[in-house]
Amino acid sequence: MSRSDAPYHHGNLGPVLEAAGVELLAQKPHSSISLRELAREADVSHNAPYHHFGDKTGLFKRLGEVSMQRLVDQFLAADAPGLDAQERALALGAAYVEFAVDNPHAFTLIYDPEVCVPGSPSETMAPLISQLEDTLGDAAAGLDPEADAGRVEARATALWATMQGLAYLVIAGHLTRAQIRPAIAESLRR
Secondary structure (H helix, E strand, O other), X not given: OOOOOOOOOOOOHHHHHHHHHHHHHOOXXXXXXXXXXXXHHHOOOOOHHHHHHOOHHHHHHHHHHHHHHHHHHHHHHOOOOOOOHHHHXXXXXXXXXXXXXXXXXXXXXXXXXXXXXXXXXXXXXXXHHHHHHHHHHHHHHHHXXXXXXXXXXHHHHHHHHHHHHHHHHHHOOOOOHHHHHHHHHHHXXX
């Protein structure tokens, strides 16, 4: 337990608070996390998170960046060499949805428009979004090498929408994990 009179200084405060935040996100939605609770989880003074993040928005923005990095890492890890275009798109799509299902609160935080404002990502979030979009766009282009740029963009958008929709349907319990790959594969066949 943290003590209110404990110093907020910590040699490794940022990573300790982020790790505690990730642990809390594994248990509950970000909207239910308080800075005091984060301090208790990290075993630092109740003021330490305020000094480090400023406020809950600062905390959520940072946790969104950390969560997005984890999503991108899992997504890119699925981009194995030697896969044909269909297998690659399926592997990427499944990795994306499986991250969401395994980390529903982190996934929801990533796409909270009050945390990552559409069109105005943080300096840390912007390159992560680009990595995800570029990889997805490249996978979409591989599905039809003769397609023009407009069609590739439309296909990448359709793939993202499919992945996003599947993620939320499985998280909510409307679909099962076993339905992820067949649904993506069917979407790719169309």
